Amino acid sequence: MKGLCVYINAGKGHYVPASVVSEQLEAIGVDSALVDFFDYLDLHFLERMNQRMWRLMLRIPFLEKHLFRSMDRSGWGIRLFTDTVDRMRRKKLAENIKAARPDFIFATHPYPGTVLSTMLHRMGEDIPVYFYSTDVFSAPMVSICPYLRKFLIPTEEGAGRVKAMGQDPESIMLCPFPLQSSVAGQPRLTKAEARRRIGLKEDMFTLQLNLGGEGLGSLNLLEDILKEDLPVQIVIIGGLHRSTEAYLRNVIDSYSTSSAAVEIRGFIDNVSEYLAASDVVAGRAGINTIVEAIYAHRPFLITELVYIVMHSAEYIEKYGVGWNAAGDREKQISIVRSLVREPGKLAEMDAAFSKVPIEYDARALARMVVEDAASLQSQ
8 A cells, every 4th residue: 555645844833744644654564655745746836935925924923813814714715726736737646646656645734635635536536635634723724625535633622623614524533643753652751851861951940932943933932031030941942044043142142141041952853852851831832842742741831823723722721731822921921930930830730731632643643544545445
């Protein structure tokens, strides 16, 4: 059996689950190709347009909230995009399918999920497309499609929302969350052990500030901690856009006498060690980062919230495993200040993590897809 795992290059949120599932498919004996959607159909000019638009919206959350919501709810954008790609690249898709003939497609972004399943349907091809909702707690309207074999999502809340949005209930399937190997199955370390391993101060309250894959996250919380002179060790990870890095260096230099300590680590591979070393994870509400923090029993402080993942805030507050302080600087610094002064509050929160009903098992997700695809072949 052969599988095709398709993602788009927009930070790490779509690449990581596609990569993890592709690895697990190989591990259970299924040939798997991992491809970028725009590469696969030779649509690099559209990829550049998509990346520019997305980065612009990340820089201007107000624009993202209103423009993306309008486009998503109306549905005209995905219809136009699908029809355009179909006209321009149907021959290319037919050539790719003929050359490699996958038994199924696993997609982690609405573009390959909706566009490929629609194109295959129009072409009369019976290759099943499985869409995994990386948004976990919901999904954008552009991912709702009648031609998907299965709409895979890890939470009951998310499943209920996509059903209400119009996805065929028969196609919706609860699935495990595909943790990346740098988190799944790693030994549980104490905070002191983890901090020793990655070269941090062992006895200092530690906040992981995640700037996201594009490196466009806000540094307001960092500046407020330095300004207030809190004894906090701030570890900055994720992408570092040039303008972000320049601003970051300037902020650190401006508060060189602060009791806070700042460590700039950028992209990291040993995610589990950084999670274990942290008391709190903070930043833009990236779904992978939030769910990995929940897995590691580390509360998440949302400092920025884009429209597409707004339901993540409801989820962490519902289960008591974090705080939504998006855009509220005073609330953010108040939470950090309170935890530094009363660290026992973190211990009180710990029991809440075990009550979060998310299953973590990338291999089980891979098997789920393979078994369903195999059942179609046997009919």
